Amino acid sequence: MFTHHAFILFSRTARRKRRGLVMVRRHAGRARGAAPSRLTLAIAAQAARLIVEDGLGWRDACQRAAHALNAPPHTPMPSRALMDEQLRAHMALFCPEQGAELAALRALALRWMQRLAAFRPHITGAVWSGLATRHADIWLHTFCDDPKELEIFLVNEG
Secondary structure, eight states, X not given: XXXXXXXXXXXXXXXXXXXXXXXXXXXXXXXXXXXXXXXXXXXXXXXHHHHHHHOOOHHHHHHXXXXXXXXXXXXOXXXXXXXXXXXXHHHHHHOTTHHHHHHHHHHHHHHHHXXXXXXXXXXXXXXXXXXXXXXXXXXXXXXXXXXXXXXHHHHHHO
């Protein structure tokens, strides 16, 4: 049976689980489907700028934006959908070169996917969703029986 490469899966799963717990607590006070507050929208806009310009991660950018805007401790953080919307809006206004950067990152991802074809790679993250900037990492999930297979392959490839 094929499994994910342990290093990639473990680090991403651990981060996703922690983030999920934090988001459940922070979104608990808001009714489902309710419009976000002005402060939450401002946090999302500021966080989008930090992600695009400084290359911060989603969580770090939201926390830094909330701190910069002097948000109270239990202010609801923006949802992932709101952040994606704000990122697209920011990039449309301030990053005309984003399309070329995204195409270059996708071309590089394709080359690596072809090299790793034996491990059935799948692309995820910002490069897959179209929200990648020059700071974005390319996330490839690979599948193999033994994680050592991939490590040996990468060492042999140089």
